[in-house]
Amino acid sequence: MQHLYLRLCQTATFSFLLAAFLLFGPEQGQAAATHVLPLDSLTHRLAVEGRDTARVSTLNALAWTHLNLAHYDTAQALLRQALPLARTLHFGVGEARTLYYIGEAYSRQAKLPEAVASLLEAxxxxxxxxxxxxxxxxxxxxxxxYNTQGNYDAALATAQKAMKLCAALHDEKRAFKAWSDMGFTYSQKGDFPRALQCYLESVKIQQKVGVTSALARTYASIGNLYDDQDNIPRALEYYQKGLALLKPEDPAERNTLGRFYVNMGVLNSKQNHNTEAERLFLEAKKIFESLHQPADVGASIAVLANLLTKTGQLQKALPYHQQALHLLEQGADQSLILSAQFNLADTYAKLGQTAQAEKLASQCLALAQKLGTYNCRYEAATLLAQLRKKRGDYKQALEYTEIANATQDSLFSKEKSEALGKLQGDFELSQERNRVSTLRKDQQIQAQQLRQQRFVVVGLAVGFLVVLLAGLALWRVNKLLGRKNREIDHQRATLAQLNATKDRLFSIIGHDLRGPLNSLHAFVSLLNIRQLPQEKLMQYSQRLNQTLDQTLALIDNLLSWAAVQMQASERINPESLLLEEAVNENFRLLRTAAEHKNLTISHLLEGDEWAWADPDMVRLVLRNLLSNAIKFTPQGGRITVAATEADAQWRLSVADTGVGLDGETLQQLLGPAASPQSTVGTAQEPGSGLGLVLCRDFVERNGGRLWAESAGPGHGTTFHFTLPRAGALSVVA
Structure with missing residues (x-):
């Protein structure tokens, strides 16, 4: 089954995953070589054969050849002849192969339930x-x-069965595909380390047996993994490795080449290399047109259209969007059609063609509800609400807004529940590992004690000299036991600390989340009152948005703090980081909160301040320091960010004209024994107290230091932290 892993360029609101195509093509055991036979040769053989097992084999070989040429209807017709003949002749081998080919054909046509039924029969x-x-x-x-259906547990179990069977058959040429299947399943479940491990194991086997075409597709899958981690340069590196293995002159590999071009175009568009991305999309389109594959032509046109939309070329993008939807409606997967519908509706809306936009957005909403796609349903409802509001139909706009809000709440609950569940699972796993480690240490102590007893018996049995040697051995053993006991004490202390962390985490979740969630419930109840005046509705909506922002920030800090405390984030990923971009990004995120209090936020950075640090950690530090400055600065205040260079480091300063701090409070906040402390802001803004603890830990992990200065209450506060200057370190991530 061949799939194309296409990621569309983002529209103004969000991006759809146009299709989730695995870059793996089946290579069929004994039948794998049949696709190289000419169609004329197989057709002539079929014409002279009688109704025997040889005819079943020829029908299968001919169907497989048509299948690899994407002639699905012809292949299915041949297989429908082969199946009853194989059963009439009691030709079990031919029957199994025919059912497998039927399942393969269904899978390539995206008829997944029929594919599963045929494959289980096979x-x-x-x-x-x-x-x-x-x-x-x-x-x-x-x-x-199973992976395409999202049934990852079944996919994993099936791949493991294949791996065990290949090991029993000593079949390495197909074992690598089982590793690749597991790699894709783990990647879909968000387990990046296991996915990468499986793919690298597959690469090792393919290099050993010399399967170059499949190796190219495995490199692409590894590239997709790095794309999921937003490591675009590494993703492109693996795609280039795979591209070097493909042979453009080989017709059997042109389909894969087209898929490579599409994916590499998407990766280039993410880096804003738009000219190169457009060139790659057009190359892919030519290849798919030459192969007469309308669905793949539609997919390549769709990503090209989204690229043009992203760069503001709406008039040029519109016909591409229309052509993509027309081609995809001829037999593509429903998720592809859903994506194309929304992208075309969004383009119509931006061009002011409201009627066409409403029609397509309504179709998109209906299909999204049918497929249970939360993101698509939210965006379609939001677009319809905007269009209705523009027309002055506020009642209908409100209904669509309610649909969007309900969908967003469901999506929010699902994502955060999964995150908290994963966090709890990681914690329990770490506890279990520590218990096993402690038990192993106890066993080692018991073994040492048994050896000690033997030494004593031997010492008593011999003379004074042997007793002296035994005493020396006993001293050494006791010293070793002491060291082991100290290690055990350390393990117990670690367990106690983890338990304390767990209690603190659940205490914060129970205490600090209850208030915001109760507020959210109250606000939503008020919003359900249809007769609320417009002024009140806007006031409550602003409050609801503010409460949501506070709750999201609290949960983000909770998850980051818990991960740090349980040593789940020991490793950092430093890289060159432009500090001005990180500051501006946080200004954009927090500008609404600052404007709400009429605060002026600005920076004095010149645009050439490059640091060597983990970008995500630095952004979190800046976000928390700026949030605190906004929180504790009264109406009309000012917040300024500056950077100075000293001793191969950058010192960033976040200064405010807020309430200020005395020396004792500064020591409590940033001293060696500092712990999370919650304080309300000048506008009674709540907090969890985790922000500064996270800031100090993340700065220290990146080789810096965090401190604060204040002239006293009423005179504002300045927080400073340092980061290594890019180029001053020789560390390679």
């Missing part, structure tokens, strides 16, 4: 006839279908 037929050599290929395609 598995049953192969087991019944003891033709286990066909099972790895059946399991591979079945795992791909």
């Amino acid at each position: 598995e049953s037929a192969a087991k019944r006839t003891q033709t286990t050599s066909q099972l790895p290929s059946i399991y591979h395609t079945l795992a791909v279908v």
Whole structure:
């Protein structure tokens, strides 16, 4: 089953995942070589054969050839002839292979339930006839279908069955596909380390057996992994590795080449290399047109249209959007059509063509509700609300806004529940590992004690000289036992600290989240009152938005703090970081809060301040320091960010004209024994007290230092922190 892993360029509001195509193509055991036979040769052979097992094999070989040429209807017609003939002849091997090919054809046509049914039938037929050599290929395609359906547990179990079977058959040429299938499943579940480990194991096997075409697709999958981690340069590096292995003159690899071009175009667009991205999309379009694959042509046109929309070329993008939707509606997956519908509706709206935009957005909303796609449903409802409001139909606009808000609440609850569940699972796993480690230490102590007893018995049995040597051995053993005991005490202390962290985490969750959530519930209840005046409605909406921002910030800090406390974030990922961009990004995020209090926020950076640090950690430090400055600065105040260079480091300063701090409070906030402390702001803004603790820890992890200065209460506060200057370190991430 061949899929294309396409990520569209973002529209003004969000990006759809146009399709989730795995870059793996099945290579069918004994039948894998049949696709190289000319169609004329197979057709001539079929014409002279009788109704026997040889005819079943020829029908299958001919169908497989058509399947690899994307002639799905022709392939299905041949397979429908082969299946009843194989069953009439009791030809179990041929029946299993025919059912496998039928499942493969359904999977390539995105008819996933039919594909699963046929592949399970093929598995049953192969087991019944003891033709286990066909099972790895059946399991591979079945795992791909399960992954496409989002049934990751079934996909993982199927790939593991394939791996065990390949090990029993000593079949390395198909074992690598089981590793790749597991790699994709783990990537879909968000487990980057396991996914990368599986893909690298697949690469090792392919390099050993010399399977270059599949190796190119595995490199692409690794590139997709790094894309998920927003490491675009590394993703492109692996795509270039795969591209070097492909042979453009080979017709069998042109389909894969087109898919490479599309994915590399998307990666280039993410780096704003728009000219190169457009060139790659057009190259892919030419390839798919030459292969007569309308769905893939539509996909390549769709990403090109989104690129043009992203760069503001709306008139040029419009016909591409229309053509993409027309091609995808001829037989593409529903998620592809959903994506194309919204992108075209959004383009119509931006061009002022309201009627066309409303029609397509309504279709998109209906399809999104049918498919249960939260993101799509939210964006379609939001667009419809905007269009209705523009027309003056405020009642209908309110209804669509309620749909969007309800969808966003569901999406928010789902995402945060998954995050908290993963955090709890990680904590329990760390506890279990520590318990196992402690038990292992106890066993080592018992073994040492047994050896000590033997030394004593031997010492008593011999003379004074042996007793002296035994005493020396006993002293050494006791010293070793003391060291082991100290290690055990350290393990116990660590366990106690983890338990304290857990209690603190759940205490904060129970205390600090209850208030914001109760407020949210009260606000939503008020908003459900239809007769609220417009002024009150806007007032409550602003409060609701402010409460949501505070709750999201609290949860982000909770998750980051808990991960740090449980040593889940020991590793940092430093890289060159332009500090001005990080400051401006946080200004954009916090500008609404500052304007609410009529505060002036500005910076004195010149645009050439490059630091060597983890970008995510630095952004969190800046966000928390700026949030605190806004929180504790009264109406009409001023907040200024500055940077100075000293001793191969940058010193960033966040100064405010707020309430100020005395020396004792500064020591409590940033001293060695400082712990989370919650204080309300000048406008009664709540807080969890985690911000400064996280800031200090993240700055120190990046080789810097955090401190604060204040002339006293009423005279404002300045927080300083340092970061290594880029170029001053020789560390390579």
